[in-house]
Amino acid sequence: MSxxxxxxxQFLNDLQGKNxxxxxxxxxxxxxxxxLDIPALGESFEDFYSSKKLNFEQxxxxxxxxxxxxxKDTLVNHDTAIELYKEKDGISQPKWNVLxxxxxxxxxxxxFLNLEGYDKPKRANIFTTNYDSIFELxxxxxxxxxxxxxxxxGSRGFFNRYISTENFxxxxxxxxxxxxxxxxxxxxxxxxxxxxxxxDKSEDKIKVSMDxxxxxxxxxxxxxxxxxxxxxxxxxxxxxxxxxxxxxxxNAKEKLLKELSSFYAANNxxxxxFILKYSQLQVVNPTKEKFKETVFQQNYYQMLRMLSFExxxxxxxxxxxxxxxxxxxxxxxxxxxxxxxxxKMYVICYDEASKEKIEEMFQDIQTNSIEYLPYSxxxxxxxxxxxxxxxxxxxxxxxxxNE
Numbered sequence: 061m062s063x064x065x066x067x068x069x070q071f072l073n074d075l076q077g078k079n080x081x082x083x084x085x086x087x088x089x090x091x092x093x094x095x096l097d098i099p100a101l102g103e104s105f106e107d108f109y110s111s112k113k114l115n116f117e118q119x120x121x122x123x124x125x126x127x128x129x130x131x132k133d134t135l136v137n138h139d140t141a142i143e144l145y146k147e148k149d150g151i152s153q154p155k156w157n158v159l160x161x162x163x164x165x166x167x168x169x170x171x172f173l174n175l176e177g178y179d180k181p182k183r184a185n186i187f188t189t190n191y192d193s194i195f196e197l198x199x200x201x202x203x204x205x206x207x208x209x210x211x212x213x214g215s216r217g218f219f220n221r222y223i224s225t226e227n228f229x230x231x232x233x234x235x236x237x238x239x240x241x242x243x244x245x246x247x248x249x250x251x252x253x254x255x256x257x258x259x260d261k262s263e264d265k266i267k268v269s270m271d272x273x274x275x276x277x278x279x280x281x282x283x284x285x286x287x288x289x290x291x292x293x294x295x296x297x298x299x300x301x302x303x304x305x306x307x308x309x310x311n312a313k314e315k316l317l318k319e320l321s322s323f324y325a326a327n328n329x330x331x332x333x334f335i336l337k338y339s340q341l342q343v344v345n346p347t348k349e350k351f352k353e354t355v356f357q358q359n360y361y362q363m364l365r366m367l368s369f370e371x372x373x374x375x376x377x378x379x380x381x382x383x384x385x386x387x388x389x390x391x392x393x394x395x396x397x398x399x400x401x402x403x404k405m406y407v408i409c410y411d412e413a414s415k416e417k418i419e420e421m422f423q424d425i426q427t428n429s430i431e432y433l434p435y436s437x438x439x440x441x442x443x444x445x446x447x448x449x450x451x452x453x454x455x456x457x458x459x460x461x462n463e
Contacts, residue, residue: 065434065435065436065446066431066433066434066435066456068455068456068457068458071406071456071457072172072456072457072458074377074404075172075377076176076180077176077177077180077181077375078181078375078376078377078404079181079183079370079373079374079375079376079377080181080183080184080185080377080379081184081185081186081187081367081370081371081376081377081378081379082184082185082186082187082188082378082379082380082381083187083188083367083378083379083380083381083383083390083394084186084187084188084189084190084381084382084383085188085189085190085380085381085382085383085384086189086190086382086383086384087381087382087383087384087410088161088162088188088190088381088382088450089158089190089192089194089382090158090382091154091155091157091158092136092154092155092158092159092192092194093130093133093134093190093192094129094130096130098298098299099302100297100298100308100312101298101312101313104386105122105126105130106386108122109122109126109345113317114317115321117320117321117324117325117328118317118320118321118324120324120331120332120335121320121323121324121331122320123334123335123338123345124282124285124289124331124334124338125289125295125299126345127278127282127334127338128282128285128286129299129300131191131257131341131343132275132278132279132282134191134192134193134257135192135193135257135258135272135275136159136192136193136194136197137193137197137272138197138200140197141159141197141201144156144159158194158450159194159197159198161450161451161454162194162195162197162198162450163198163201163202164454164459165450165453165454165457166195166198166199166202166248167202168454168457168458168459169184169248169457170202170206170209170246170248171458172457172458173209173246173247173248174246178243178244181244182244182245182246182247183246183247183248183249184246184247184248184249185228185248185249185251185366185370186248186249186250186251187251187253187363187366187367188250188251188252188253188254189252189253189254189383189387189390190252190254191252191254191255191256191257191343191344192257193256193257193258195250196213196250196258199211199213199248199250208234208245208246209245209246209247209248210230210232210245210246210247210248211247211248211250212227212228212230212247212248212249212250213250213252213268214227214228214249214250214251215227215268220262220267221267221268221269222262222265222266222267222268223259223265223266223267223268223359225251225359225362225363225365225366228249228251228366230247231244231247232244232245232247233245251363251366251367252363253360253363253364253367253387253390254343254344254360254387255341255342255343255344255356255359255360256268256342256343257275257341257343259341259342259343260274260340260341260342261340261342261356266342266356266359274337274340274341277337278334278337278338278341281330281333281334281337282334284330285327285330285331285334288323288326288327288330289323292319292322292323293319294308294312294315294316294319295316295319295320295323298312298316342356342359344356344360364389364390364393367390367393368393368396368397371393371394371397371400371403372397372400372403373402374402375402376400376402376403376404377403377404377405377406378394378397378403378404378405378406379405379406379408379453380405380406380407380408381408381448381450381453382408382410382450384414384417384418385418385421391421395422395425398422398425398427398429398430401429403429404429404431405429405430405431406431406433407430407431407432407433408433408434408448408452408453409432409433409434409448410447410448410449411437411447411448412437414448415432415437415448418432419432433448433452433456434446434447434448434452
């Protein structure tokens, strides 16, 4: 760690007795779930998908690419964890480390909440734009050893579980058999703003299901399209290979748009079949317009209201990790919330470049309540560069990383 840093004792002291909120982005799952950056285009997939030059047919092809590259592997369950554990000393070591980091994050958070006094809140909210199921997996694993903790994903039911923001407003307490004294137990709310790979639409409700059958059904059609798209050189190089902007010419975007149109024209029946199945998934579209479906849109804005409400409370803390503030709605809510004099925000940035980019977004906010971490990215005495990665977040939460 860099010499100039925020130490865990100070950080944890700042969290004690506060309304604790985390805003977690795709950087948290990097290594297991690929990021949205497209090196060949020098921009993110969301930026390219949001281009006004795209027509509906080209966007439908991009929906297939979006699913094939970013969505279909995000159902992370016990079987996934077992496979990664078997290979953890081999090629899958970085992927296994992602699960390990998530586990220690939640474990550290539960330990902190357990140490809060009886008169203090023992609750934390995790707002995330990730739609993978890593948090759900980790909640399951930790529940095996720590029974007096309540993990809440906003769903209620048994055979049929449905999402509602009303389900987050719960206070959970426990009393022993021999006494009537009620003790609040740690509660961690998981609010998936951009939806989840485990959600699908059931009439006018959002249903939670860990059943991968629907995902497999969509994948079968997507795999057929993937076999066909390999014959399109530019689409393959830009999206499915490790091409950079140095590998393609200056007119690549215009040529890419033509290839997308040609691919749709040659495979429109199969693409329309894919779109029909894909529409059942409740995850945001990779566009700044976000939605084509009303039920999910209503849930999205309810989640945003929850975020706004929590940040307006007295003595609130927001810890931002792995999040670039690319979602304009979330960025504006956070900006507006900073007028709350009782809100403190910690933004954990991976490197100097990301720190400067986020600082520029908030430069019009006149406040001393934002801290950008780490303070320094310079090498320490062992020659290691300090990054704002998961290891750093867990360090702040009290984990000894010198193992």
